[in-house]
Amino acid sequence: MQKKNSITIKDIARQTGLSKGTVDRVLHNREGVSKKSYEKVMRVIEEAGYQPNIYASLLAQHKDIVIAVVLPECVKGEFWELAEAGLVRARENVSHLGVDIRRVSYDQYDLESFRAACDKALALDPAGVVVAPMFKTETMLFAARLQEKGIPYVYIDSKLEEDGYLAYFGMPMYKSGYLAADLLTQGYAVDEVAIVRIRRDQQRQSDPTINRRAGFMDYMMEHYPDCKIHTIFVRPDAPEETAAAMDAFGAEHPEVRHVVMFNSRIYLTAAHLERLGVADKIRVVGFDNLASNLAALQRGTVNLLIAQHIDEQASMAIQALVDYSIFKKVPAHRDNYMHMDILTRYNVEYY
Amino acid sequence: MQKKNSITIKDIARQTGLSKGTVDRVLHNREGVSKKSYEKVMRVIEEAGYQPNIYASLLAQHKDIVIAVVLPECVKGEFWELAEAGLVRARENVSHLGVDIRRVSYDQYDLESFRAACDKALALDPAGVVVAPMFKTETMLFAARLQEKGIPYVYIDSKLEEDGYLAYFGMPMYKSGYLAADLLTQGYAVDEVAIVRIRRDQQRQSDPTINRRAGFMDYMMEHYPDCKIHTIFVRPDAPEETAAAMDAFGAEHPEVRHVVMFNSRIYLTAAHLERLGVADKIRVVGFDNLASNLAALQRGTVNLLIAQHIDEQASMAIQALVDYSIFKKVPAHRDNYMHMDILTRYNVEYY
DNA sequence: GTGAAAGCGCTAACAT
DNA sequence: ATGTTAGCGCTTTCAC
Numbered sequence: 001m002q003k004k005n006s007i008t009i010k011d012i013a014r015q016t017g018l019s020k021g022t023v024d025r026v027l028h029n030r031e032g033v034s035k036k037s038y039e040k041v042m043r044v045i046e047e048a049g050y051q052p053n054i055y056a057s058l059l060a061q062h063k064d065i066v067i068a069v070v071l072p073e074c075v076k077g078e079f080w081e082l083a084e085a086g087l088v089r090a091r092e093n094v095s096h097l098g099v100d101i102r103r104v105s106y107d108q109y110d111l112e113s114f115r116a117a118c119d120k121a122l123a124l125d126p127a128g129v130v131v132a133p134m135f136k137t138e139t140m141l142f143a144a145r146l147q148e149k150g151i152p153y154v155y156i157d158s159k160l161e162e163d164g165y166l167a168y169f170g171m172p173m174y175k176s177g178y179l180a181a182d183l184l185t186q187g188y189a190v191d192e193v194a195i196v197r198i199r200r201d202q203q204r205q206s207d208p209t210i211n212r213r214a215g216f217m218d219y220m221m222e223h224y225p226d227c228k229i230h231t232i233f234v235r236p237d238a239p240e241e242t243a244a245a246m247d248a249f250g251a252e253h254p255e256v257r258h259v260v261m262f263n264s265r266i267y268l269t270a271a272h273l274e275r276l277g278v279a280d281k282i283r284v285v286g287f288d289n290l291a292s293n294l295a296a297l298q299r300g301t302v303n304l305l306i307a308q309h310i311d312e313q314a315s316m317a318i319q320a321l322v323d324y325s326i327f328k329k330v331p332a333h334r335d336n337y338m339h340m341d342i343l344t345r346y347n348v349e350y351y
Numbered sequence: 352m353q354k355k356n357s358i359t360i361k362d363i364a365r366q367t368g369l370s371k372g373t374v375d376r377v378l379h380n381r382e383g384v385s386k387k388s389y390e391k392v393m394r395v396i397e398e399a400g401y402q403p404n405i406y407a408s409l410l411a412q413h414k415d416i417v418i419a420v421v422l423p424e425c426v427k428g429e430f431w432e433l434a435e436a437g438l439v440r441a442r443e444n445v446s447h448l449g450v451d452i453r454r455v456s457y458d459q460y461d462l463e464s465f466r467a468a469c470d471k472a473l474a475l476d477p478a479g480v481v482v483a484p485m486f487k488t489e490t491m492l493f494a495a496r497l498q499e500k501g502i503p504y505v506y507i508d509s510k511l512e513e514d515g516y517l518a519y520f521g522m523p524m525y526k527s528g529y530l531a532a533d534l535l536t537q538g539y540a541v542d543e544v545a546i547v548r549i550r551r552d553q554q555r556q557s558d559p560t561i562n563r564r565a566g567f568m569d570y571m572m573e574h575y576p577d578c579k580i581h582t583i584f585v586r587p588d589a590p591e592e593t594a595a596a597m598d599a600f601g602a603e604h605p606e607v608r609h610v611v612m613f614n615s616r617i618y619l620t621a622a623h624l625e626r627l628g629v630a631d632k633i634r635v636v637g638f639d640n641l642a643s644n645l646a647a648l649q650r651g652t653v654n655l656l657i658a659q660h661i662d663e664q665a666s667m668a669i670q671a672l673v674d675y676s677i678f679k680k681v682p683a684h685r686d687n688y689m690h691m692d693i694l695t696r697y698n699v700e701y702y
Numbered sequence: 703g704t705g706a707a708a709g710c711g712c713t714a715a716c717a718t
Numbered sequence: 719a720t721g722t723t724a725g726c727g728c729t730t731t732c733a734c
Contacts, residue, residue: 033720342692371705383704413711
């Protein structure tokens with residue numbers, strides 16, 4: 001399988017006058033090698049451009065490694081369900097490497113459940129961890145424990161400003177808001193815009209879409225300084241209240257033609273616009289490729305969706321961990337801001 | 352590396368009372384095995400759900416495989432340069448599998464050079480071929496030769512309507528034109544549109560963008576039946592003539608506010624619009640993420656770009672071939688229509 | 703037809 | 719600190 005030109009540890013052993021065992025020791029930075037031998041081996045390795053044969057290596061080690069993936073629960077139709085596809089793909093890609101991907105779920109609104117998930121992940125004695133952090137301080141603690149054990153970890157979706165993570169894969173939130181504003185307005189005259197927000201009852205969590213909103217606002221300030229920006233507060237868990245809010249707003253501001261929402265639930269708004277019979281008069285921009293969002297896009301109620309491929313984030317995170325643990329490859333970039341996909345009813349089909 | 356629950360050929364040998372050699376023979380359908388032995392082995396294999404250890408297999412075979420990639424020449428700044436990134440990525444992904452990716456280039460305007468490239472590819476005795484076909488009948492012949500030799504091949508960019516290919520990765524061309532029309536108009540009133548086309552001097556090749564244009568036209572017919580559609584013919588190899596054409600059109604139709612181009616050279620048009628000082632009055636939609644197109648996007652002259660990730664097509668094609676030759680996996684889908692990326696100046700940064 | 707055995711490149715346990 | 723050796727699961731050659 002190796003090319004003719006490829007060199008093996010046997011060759012290195014011969015050339016250095018040492019044994020395979022010693023060569024193996026320096027290759028893995030194991031202790032018990034004299035400086036002299038170490039250097040002799042290293043020289044040959046570099047000169048010959050030695051590449052270990054992972055098959056032989058894996059074959060000889062015959063051990064499984066497990067990677068723990070700590071994510072919010074996968075609820076049908078909601079955002080985190082989208083990550084599953086990435087896990088499936090990653091699993092396929094690495095299963096033949098003897099890597100076992102284990103999803104550890106937690107309730108993103110329940111701190112305790114996150115703590116439990118962290119413990120569960122640690123209990124798996126994983127070779128690496130990917131985590132989507134929803135709780136700041138708890139994640140910090142988790143990170144510290146991982147570092148202590150020397151377990152590499154990578155963030156997806158959002159990250160913490162600390163220094164121990166191997167990599168991060170996510171969307172540039174501020175920019176995504178900026179983009180949303182541009183797509184909503186597209187250079188045409190826009191006098192009023194409505195933002196639909198979810199009212200959160202004293203959540204201690206930081207609002208994950210706050211930077212996105214900031215980006216949106218900045219764009220509007222820069223390009224449409226005179227545009228009036230309304231906010232409609234809704235509550236997904238209180239449908240009547242939400243309906244009432246939408247009705248009231250519609251009655252009061254029938255002239256508003258542009259609506260945007262920064263979380264993943266634009267489908268809720270779409271439903272109300274349809275109910276009020278104003279769907280085709282209003283330009284609607286939202287986020288994330290939930291099935292119900294895509295449906296609203298197909299129906300034409302939602303004009304554009306900005307999606308972030310959380311599945312790719314997940315699979316890339318796992319790949320990075322595998323490359324690191326098995327192949328000793330450090331990611332090319334630590335912070336990986338991923339592309340924002342723009343979806344319309346005409347390109348969604350092949351998404 | 353294999354899990355505890357995995358069974359090896361040694362186990363099978365023991366259970367059937369045969370030897371590893373015989374088990375290997377039935378696994379590879381080699382001749383010289385009695386029906387009785389064959390069936391005994393097959394029964395155990397199926398019952399135990401035996402999965403061969405590819406590493407051990409590859410290690411024992413110790414052979415390289417080569418995959419030939421037959422593409423138009425990589426010209427700096429032009430479309431096919433974009434595929435290189437995919438080749439590099441693919442090379443990284445599979446090099447440790449002992450797979451050698453070999454690019455074989457041809458001049459997309461020269462039939463003879465394509466013939467030569469096919470011969471060169473065949474001469475490599477490849478385990479698989481990926482080809483971007485520009486010449487219909489010649490590709491047909493090439494395909495026939497590959498089939499004859501039992502070499503699997505996959506198309507990228509475009510494909511032929513035959514039945515021997517392993518897979519196809521490409522953009523839905525008709526749909527992409529439809530999408531372009533939607534993005535150009537976006538529901539606002541549009542009375543006139545200009546299409547910039549490249550005049551081809553009696554090319555015998557079929558115009559690769561013909562379906563895209565058809566999709567565009569159909570959209571306009573359906574949604575803007577009264578819109579007047581102009582065509583400006585230009586020639587990249589004759590700059591003065593092109594400039595004259597643009598000037599003349601601008602003088603004659605100063606009211607046109609929407610421009611589209613179906614090949615990858617929207618940057619040419621962008622330059623002229625800038626020269627004429629009308630760039631910010633006109634909405635411009637084009638295709639493909641050439642560096643100069645992205646620059647025009649950043650400058651704001653081009654409003655939207657539809658890109659097709661030819662690099663991903665290339666790397667996925669190679670992956671499919673590797674999966675097939677090494678892991679014996681047939682692609683899940685034969686025809687893979689890939690996502691059309693919509694780029695604006697605000698999401699291009701992370702592309 | 704079938705079996706035995708050597709060996710792919712590497713790891714790890716055991717010697718020295 | 720270094721050498722030796724027995725595998726990992728499979729392929730392949732050679733012998734019967």
